[in-house]
Amino acid sequence: MEDYIKKKIKSLKLSATLAINEKSKKLLEDGKKVFSFGFGQSPFPVPKDVISALKKNADKKNYSSMQGLVELRKAISKYLNGRTNKFFDHQNIIVGPGSKELMFLLHLSFDGDIILPAPSWVSYEPQAIIGRNKVHWLQTSRDNNWFPTSKEIEKKIKSLKKKNIILILNSPNNPSGTTCGNLKEIGEVAKKYKIIVLSDEIYTDLKFDRKYESISKYYPERTIISSGLSKWCGAGGWRLGFFAFPSNLKPIMEMLKILASESFSAVSTPIQYAAVEAFTGDYSDYVNKTTNILHAVGNYVYTNLKSNKVLMNVPQGGFYLMPEFLNSKFKTSEEMCGDILNKCGVALLPGSDFGLKSNQMLARLSFTDFDGEIFLENIESSKKLDDDTIKKYAPNIVEGTQKLVDWSKNL
Numbered sequence: 001m002e003d004y005i006k007k008k009i010k011s012l013k014l015s016a017t018l019a020i021n022e023k024s025k026k027l028l029e030d031g032k033k034v035f036s037f038g039f040g041q042s043p044f045p046v047p048k049d050v051i052s053a054l055k056k057n058a059d060k061k062n063y064s065s066m067q068g069l070v071e072l073r074k075a076i077s078k079y080l081n082g083r084t085n086k087f088f089d090h091q092n093i094i095v096g097p098g099s100k101e102l103m104f105l106l107h108l109s110f111d112g113d114i115i116l117p118a119p120s121w122v123s124y125e126p127q128a129i130i131g132r133n134k135v136h137w138l139q140t141s142r143d144n145n146w147f148p149t150s151k152e153i154e155k156k157i158k159s160l161k162k163k164n165i166i167l168i169l170n171s172p173n174n175p176s177g178t179t180c181g182n183l184k185e186i187g188e189v190a191k192k193y194k195i196i197v198l199s200d201e202i203y204t205d206l207k208f209d210r211k212y213e214s215i216s217k218y219y220p221e222r223t224i225i226s227s228g229l230s231k232w233c234g235a236g237g238w239r240l241g242f243f244a245f246p247s248n249l250k251p252i253m254e255m256l257k258i259l260a261s262e263s264f265s266a267v268s269t270p271i272q273y274a275a276v277e278a279f280t281g282d283y284s285d286y287v288n289k290t291t292n293i294l295h296a297v298g299n300y301v302y303t304n305l306k307s308n309k310v311l312m313n314v315p316q317g318g319f320y321l322m323p324e325f326l327n328s329k330f331k332t333s334e335e336m337c338g339d340i341l342n343k344c345g346v347a348l349l350p351g352s353d354f355g356l357k358s359n360q361m362l363a364r365l366s367f368t369d370f371d372g373e374i375f376l377e378n379i380e381s382s383k384k385l386d387d388d389t390i391k392k393y394a395p396n397i398v399e400g401t402q403k404l405v406d407w408s409k410n411l
């Protein structure tokens with residue numbers, strides 16, 4: 001059977017997230033309590049008016065254009081304009097079943113090298129492998145908030161033979177929870193070498209300081225903006241994302257359109273209508289509240305877990321933290337995460353799954369193990385949330401953090 005599978009594809013393994021879910025499920029079946037700090041998805045419900053728009057449009061049964069409804073692309077154009085102060089014509093926007101699928105198609109059509117800062121989201125590398133593009137990891141450091149410096153990027157570009165290069169930047173970042181503080185200088189280097197930047201802004205509306213920042217400001221010529229409904233709107237399962245292209249890169253978009261038409265055809269039409277509502281309605285109160293909760297919960301974990309044995313950078317957006325547990329007990333971060341799961345029932349993902357060296361004792365911690373609907377209903381807009389509120393509405397976060405604190409004391 002194995003012979004029927006392509007060699008390149010055979011080298012891929014089950015995503016880390018799924019593997020940890022399997023292990024967690026087994027522990028749950030054995031009657032053990034598991035703190036789900038491994039899997040990262042929005043704990044909040046989709047805003048009510050967006051759900052109403054979906055219901056109202058359930059009868060829209062025809063295929064839409066493969067690039068996405070014009071109405072939706074115009075709505076996204078306006079949404080982007082409000083942030084970037086740049087006009088993205090709706091002709092330069094493509095809608096897909098999740099931004100992940102569009103990234104996949106990008107890797108399929110692109111012929112060149114991919115620079116990935118480590119840490120990076122788990123799917124970028126496998127997608128590049130499937131697309132037969134070589135991945136070049138760029139290790140980053142805590143000192144630079146887990147983003148590469150422009151010098152490091154320049155050195156890497158110079159070392160590559162191929163000059164078709166995509167740099168993928170994701171800020172706020174999964175897994176580190178930090179934001180990139182040197183977008184301007186990275187933009188300058190990218191411009192110097194005319195590389196393509198894929199700016200994955202899926203967590204941008206969950207930035208805790210609520211200030212939009214994008215490398216497209218400094219390097220609009222070849223930056224593709226990627227985002228969607230999955231994180232800020234709590235609608236990961238609805239599968240809707242988009243890419244916005246600068247005019248220079250329109251030939252890539254035309255290729256993506258062809259690949260889209262030969263694969264997913266078009267995104268579910270009712271979901272696209274609901275997305276028109278999401279991108280045109282005023283959801284600032286919802287976003288302020290959800291971000292406020294995430295900020296408070298992230299800070300709670302950060303403040304309580306940080307010690308001389310547990311190093312971490314301040315969370316700045318999204319729903320992740322990346323603690324480093326100083327020890328020489330374990331050979332790999334995977335081994336360490338296995339021990340944490342077995343001893344205290346806290347599921348974390350090892351840093352090695354995000355391109356970090358396996359002997360660095362880093363892990364991704366997702367602080368979404370709480371009922372976002374109840375939390376949301378019980379707080380006022382942007383009021384600062386105290387520890388008692390967190391204890392009341394996010395008890396698993398509090399208990400799981402304490403388990404980690406106790407575990408780390410024995411290192």
Ligand SMILES: Cc1ncc(COP(=O)(O)O)c(C=O)c1O
Binds near residue numbers: 099101174229241
């Ligand atoms: C960094 C990052 N980019 C992209 C995605 C994919 O988002 P979508 O649901 O739009 O495919 C995720 C989802 O986990 C993510 O964490």
